Amino acid sequence: xxxxxxxxxxxxxxxxxxxxxxxxxxxxxxxxxxxxxxxxxxxxxxxxxxxxxxxxxxxxxxxxxxxxxxxxxxxxxxxxxxxxxxxxxxxxxxxxxxxxxxxxxxxxxxxxxxxxxxxxxxxxxxxxxxxxxxxxxxxxxxxxxxxxxxxxxxxxxxxxxxxxxxxxxxxxxxxxxxxxxxxxxxxxxxxxxxxxxxxxxxxxxxxxxxxxxxxxxxxxxxxxxxxxxxxxxxxxxxxxxxxxxxxxxxxxxxxxxxxxxxxxxxxxxxxxxxxxxxxxxxxxxxxxxxxxxxxxxxxxxxxxxxxxxxxxxxxxxxxxxxxxxxxxxxxxxxxxxxxxxxxxxxxxx
Numbered sequence: 001x002x003x004x005x006x007x008x009x010x011x012x013x014x015x016x017x018x019x020x021x022x023x024x025x026x027x028x029x030x031x032x033x034x035x036x037x038x039x040x041x042x043x044x045x046x047x048x049x050x051x052x053x054x055x056x057x058x059x060x061x062x063x064x065x066x067x068x069x070x071x072x073x074x075x076x077x078x079x080x081x082x083x084x085x086x087x088x089x090x091x092x093x094x095x096x097x098x099x100x101x102x103x104x105x106x107x108x109x110x111x112x113x114x115x116x117x118x119x120x121x122x123x124x125x126x127x128x129x130x131x132x133x134x135x136x137x138x139x140x141x142x143x144x145x146x147x148x149x150x151x152x153x154x155x156x157x158x159x160x161x162x163x164x165x166x167x168x169x170x171x172x173x174x175x176x177x178x179x180x181x182x183x184x185x186x187x188x189x190x191x192x193x194x195x196x197x198x199x200x201x202x203x204x205x206x207x208x209x210x211x212x213x214x215x216x217x218x219x220x221x222x223x224x225x226x227x228x229x230x231x232x233x234x235x236x237x238x239x240x241x242x243x244x245x246x247x248x249x250x251x252x253x254x255x256x257x258x259x260x261x262x263x264x265x266x267x268x269x270x271x272x273x274x275x276x277x278x279x280x281x282x283x284x285x286x287x288x289x290x291x292x293x294x295x296x297x298x299x300x301x302x303x304x305x306x307x308x309x310x311x312x313x314x315x316x317x318x319x320x321x322x323x324x325x326x327x328x329x330x331x332x333x334x335x336x337x338x339x340x341x342x343x344x345x346x347x348x349x
Contacts, residue, residue: 015031021103025091025093026103028044031080033079034348035110041077041135042082042112043148043296044084044114045081046090061263061264064079066079067079072338073294077293105131113127115147115292144305149185150189153187155316156237160288175199177232177234177235178202178236180201180228181260184205186239190237204228208222229244231254234256235256236257236258237261238285247274251274261289
């Protein structure tokens with residue numbers, strides 16, 4: 001596949017693989033962006049797409065983001081992503097997951113899978129029946145591994161605090177207004193940590209009941225999903241799906257900082273420049289949300305325990321500062337600076 005095939009997000013990907021398994025109903029895409037630093041690591045997403053082309057585009061964008069994420073996290077892993085195309089009622093069976101495991105295994109270790117949206121730890125066990133190129137499996141006490149969501153939330157929390165210090169001069173999070181879009185594993189974990197610090201929280205989720213329940217638990221307020229990005233907040237934290245920072249949404253934002261765990265938050269590269277023009281401090285998503293991949297990558301490599309995972313996650317604010325410092329020196333958009341650093345790390349700069 002080349003860019004001439006009509007996929008603007010194709011970026012010299014090493015491989016884009018399409019799989020079907022009639023017996024189980026599996027339809028899947030695995031995109032391998034780069035193996036320059038090691039096996040292409042990235043989770044598998046289970047999602048219903050309006051069109052097959054949307055699933056391929058998602059895999060292309062997410063796999064490139066994983067190349068950048070793994071490189072910026074200092075991991076000896078490349079970037080890849082899997083997508084299982086769900087039907088309208090999201091039918092998911094162990095047999096289908098095992099068929100996806102066979103698809104992963106057919107790539108002979110060039111791609112290593114783990115959890116992503118719509119995939120749970122138990123699903124990884126089913127996938128692992130057909131391949132050893134899998135991580136995010138149930139972990140023993142003190143070992144790396146398990147559900148990456150809480151580790152992602154830990155890293156995002158540290159990144160939000162670093163952004164608040166940088167962009168607001170905040171010594172702590174008490175009284176800082178944070179609008180959180182998406183309160184699943186990552187956004188919900190972030191909300192609980194920030195509430196404990198005394199932050200003022202506004203929550204939004206496509207599952208309104210989930211947002212309301214968490215708001216009641218934490219003493220937060222609920223904001224409609226379609227207005228959360230424009231909330232009267234100091235920080236906006238996108239933690240749902242991507243492409244939410246757009247030509248339309250950015251001018252409506254009142255927050256001075258965007259820092260959240262969602263992948264591919266910028267709809268287009270031009271939106272990074274729009275953030276710069278608006279004076280909004282941006283925490284590049286693949287830098288701030290690296291906690292989960294740090295955990296599952298070290299699990300797969302078998303080189304570290306949970307203490308090492310935590311130590312590496314604790315360095316996320318340093319990596320954000322590196323990006324912000326270079327952006328300050330050059331005047332370039334933060335997103336462009338971050339991409340440039342990552343591209344150099346994988347030998348494409």
